[in-house]
Amino acid sequence: MTTAHTIAGTARPGPGATGLSIAERYRLVRDTTERLAAPLSAEDQTVQSMMETSPTKWHRGHTSWFFEVLALRPHCPGYRLFDERFLFLFNSYYEALGPRHERGSRGLITRPGIADIARYRHHVDEAMTDLLRTEPDPVLSRVITLGLNHEQQHQELLLTDIKHAFAQNPLAPVYCPLPADRDDPPAPPPRWIQVEGGLHWVGCDAGTTDFHFDNEGPAHTVFLNDFQIADRPVSVGEYLEFVEDGGYRTPTLWLADGLPLARDWDGPAYWEKRDGAWFARTLHGRLPLDPAEPVCHISYYEAQAFATWAGKRLPTEFEWEVAARRWSDGAVRHPRDIRPHPGPLHPGFDQDVWEWTASAYLPYPGYRPAPGAVGEYNGKFMVGQMVLRGRSCATPPGHDRLTYRNFFAPAARWQFSGLRLAGEIQ
Numbered sequence: 001m002t003t004a005h006t007i008a009g010t011a012r013p014g015p016g017a018t019g020l021s022i023a024e025r026y027r028l029v030r031d032t033t034e035r036l037a038a039p040l041s042a043e044d045q046t047v048q049s050m051m052e053t054s055p056t057k058w059h060r061g062h063t064s065w066f067f068e069v070l071a072l073r074p075h076c077p078g079y080r081l082f083d084e085r086f087l088f089l090f091n092s093y094y095e096a097l098g099p100r101h102e103r104g105s106r107g108l109i110t111r112p113g114i115a116d117i118a119r120y121r122h123h124v125d126e127a128m129t130d131l132l133r134t135e136p137d138p139v140l141s142r143v144i145t146l147g148l149n150h151e152q153q154h155q156e157l158l159l160t161d162i163k164h165a166f167a168q169n170p171l172a173p174v175y176c177p178l179p180a181d182r183d184d185p186p187a188p189p190p191r192w193i194q195v196e197g198g199l200h201w202v203g204c205d206a207g208t209t210d211f212h213f214d215n216e217g218p219a220h221t222v223f224l225n226d227f228q229i230a231d232r233p234v235s236v237g238e239y240l241e242f243v244e245d246g247g248y249r250t251p252t253l254w255l256a257d258g259l260p261l262a263r264d265w266d267g268p269a270y271w272e273k274r275d276g277a278w279f280a281r282t283l284h285g286r287l288p289l290d291p292a293e294p295v296c297h298i299s300y301y302e303a304q305a306f307a308t309w310a311g312k313r314l315p316t317e318f319e320w321e322v323a324a325r326r327w328s329d330g331a332v333r334h335p336r337d338i339r340p341h342p343g344p345l346h347p348g349f350d351q352d353v354w355e356w357t358a359s360a361y362l363p364y365p366g367y368r369p370a371p372g373a374v375g376e377y378n379g380k381f382m383v384g385q386m387v388l389r390g391r392s393c394a395t396p397p398g399h400d401r402l403t404y405r406n407f408f409a410p411a412a413r414w415q416f417s418g419l420r421l422a423g424e425i426q
Contacts, residue, residue, distance in 0.1 A: 022144060023132035029148045029155075030125055032396065033060060036158050036338070039175055042114045048107025049168050053161035053414065057117045058090070058106045063151040064117075064124040065090035069097060070373065071147060072124070075140050076131050082123040083112075093380075096373040145211050146374060152396040159283065159340060159394045164414045167270050167281040175283035175340055184344040187235040187292040191347060193323055194425055197226040200322045203364055204403045215378040216403040218366045222318045229315050229323045229422040231347045233355060234306065237291025239298075240278065242306050243267045253308045258301025261411060269297035269413045283340035292344040296353040296418045300386045300410035303356040303419035315422035317359035317387040317405065324349050324389070324402045339393040342416065351390040353418035354406050361385035361407040385409055392416035 020028075037045065037056050045056035054062075065086060072079045081087070089109065091100035101109070112120070128144075136144060159175075166173045203219040204212040247253060248262050266273070270281040271289070278289045298306075307313050315323070327349050342352040363382050369375035385407040391400035394416055408415060 021132075022136065022141060023129065025148060026128060026132060026144065029151050029396075030121070032338070033063060033151060033155055033158070034121070036155055040162060044162060044165070044173075045114050046107065046110060047165045048104075049161075049165040050414075051104035052412065053164050054103075054106050054157065055109075056158055056162055057112075057114050058109075059154045059158045059161070060114075060117050061086065061112070061120060062090045062092055063147075063154050064121045066147050066150055067128055067144070068124050071140065071143050072127050072131065075136075075143075076127060079127055082120050086112075086120065094373045143374070146377070149211060149213070149399065150377075152399040155338065155396050156392065156394045159338075160415050163270075163281075163283050163340075166283070172281060172286040174285040178284040178287070184290060184292045187237060187345040188232065188347050190230040190232055190421070192228045193231055193327055194228045195224070195226070195319070195323050195326065197224045199223055200318065202318050202321050202403070204401075212401060212403060213378055213405070214370055215361075215363070215367070215382075215405050216401070218364055220365050224316075224319060224322065226425045227315070227319050227422055228425050229319060230420050231327065231349065232345050233294040233351075233353055233418045233420045235291060235345055236289050236293045236295045238310075239268070239295035239306060240289065240291065242309050245309070247305060247309050250309075253305040255301055255304060257410070258299070258305065261299070261301060262305070265302075268295060268302065271297075290344070293342050294345055294353045294418045296342055296392075296416045297413050298356075298417060298419065299413040300356045300408075302413070303417075304358075306419065307421055310421060312421040312423040314356055314358040314419060317357040317389055319422055320355065320357055320389045320420070321402055338396055342393045351400070352393045353390070353416045354388040354392050355390045355418055355420045357387045357389055359387045361387050361405070381407065388415075388417055 037060060040056050045060075048055050048058075068079075068081065069087065069091075073081075087097075088099055089101050089112075091097055092103075093100070131140075132144075135141075162175065166175065199221045200223075201219060202222055204216040205219040206217070243266070248265055248267070251259055251262075254262050267278070268280075272279050272281070272286075279286050280289055303314060345352075361382055363379065367379070369379035370377075386409075388406040388408065389404065391404070392415070408417070
């Protein structure tokens with residue numbers, strides 16, 4: 001069954017797209033957020049199902065707060081705040097910008113309602129439109145481009161967060177219907193790509209792309225031994241073999257920190273067994289497992305345990321990047337739309353789930369956080385997290401790069417996270 005259902009319109013260029021003005025890119029990104037939120041009721045947009053997730057209306061408010069605080073207030077003389085209280089309510093973690101509402105209590109804020117959030121977004125958008133009637137100077141342009149990429153991150157979070165909330169609902173709500181024309185081919189057998197070791201160039205430097213986050217640079221060389229890596233992620237069918245072989249009940253497969261979690265899990269997040277058959281909670285509702293899709297919603301611990309069970313290992317983030325550069329022609333290929341569920345697997349480094357790597361999230365040699373509040377964007381989280389590479393079905397168009405470093409705590413699994421196997425050349 002195919003699940004390549006577009007929920008944010010047809011494929012559209014993202015913030016780094018050439019040929020569009022920054023004002024046009026701004027409008028495209030802001031409109032996409034509203035299209036993603038449109039299927040959700042006021043109740044849907046208020047719920048917060050765990051501390052790590054946020055309500056939809058908070059995502060809509062916070063991304064507007066970002067432009068209001070970092071673009072409009074410093075660069076638009078006479079700008080009038082929509083509501084001064086929102087400075088506190090929609091700050092996420094920027095200590096330099098003042099106090100903020102407790103993260104785990106965002107779902108308790110029934111007011112402002114979604115109509116108020118819509119007015120807030122309109123107020124900010126009108127001011128930004130006026131500000132962008134003339135081409136911004138380089139400093140403001142960088143801030144706005146960062147804000148657009150920041151909002152694209154929250155577009156993906158909007159989907160993963162409401163999916164987690166819907167998964168707690170016994171009625172198995174449907175965010176959008178499953179397309180009727182579904183005809184998935186079986187997952188192709190994985191091919192093993194062999195990569196010669198030596199010194200390899202990784203990361204980004206300023207000027208090498210339209211945009212990259214600061215944690216993707218500076219570019220530098222790394223030494224790698226010879227290795228091999230699968231040309232596609234692990235499938236649902238392959239992961240189901242691990243589950244049914246007792247993978248979650250075999251302590252020798254698991255890291256010590258993950259073993260207590262494994263004892264409480266029977267499979268990936270959102271999987272459930274009914275009358276001997278496996279199903280998954282998806283944004284299309286409850287569906288039978290599709291063995292041709294990439295497995296997703298697994299933690300780093302599950303990815304590592306599966307790799308051990310399969311006699312392989314996870315690639316490092318640098319092995320992943322070097323192989324992807326060589327075999328994907330410099331771009332992560334997949335249909336450029338935002339979709340609520342991964343599609344069938346294809347060979348050749350196509351991406352539809354984020355992939356756990358064996359690399360801790362640490363700064364690159366020579367990394368320095370930017371001055372001011374934007375310096376809090378990435379650097380302060382470089383501890384206790386693991387790197388994921390690639391993109392997912394919910395990653396917005398134009399927001400993926402081979403150097404992109406996503407990161408989450410090793411137990412996290414509400415994201416569209418899967419794995420790709422690697423190993424030594426035999």
